[in-house]
Amino acid sequence: MFYKEVLKKIKKEGKCPFCNLKKELIISENKYSYLTPAEAPYTKDHLLVIPKRHLIDLKDLKKKEKSAIFDLVIYVMKALKKKYAAIELEYKEGDMKIAGKSISHAHFHLLPKSRGNQVFSTNESKRRFLNKKEVIKEANKIKKW
């Protein structure tokens, strides 16, 4: 399914997809955050670290949440560095359109990079969502790392 259609569907349903994350999509978690594969990946093995509580701005994070989130980010970066030359950490906040953000619930993108790691299209008309089966497969693959 293409990105825009999925976003329309999410809007119509009125449910935050990160607050309603399916158990089988969770690769790892701690008390305050989840690790999950990006459903519309920019690169291969594009992962997301998401605070469990619905919040839009980082300023609303409590101290214990900040600490848990960064513990998970650092843990994942370590794992990714075993396979990739570099990792880009991306975070977007503010005006959704200008930021290029599609889900308001705050989240961090972990983008593994190496020479030759394919970067998928970020062009919204071409950007594709993985289907449920593909995302579960991706989550299970990374669980084994």
Ligand SMILES: [Zn+2]
């Ligand atoms: Zn949410």
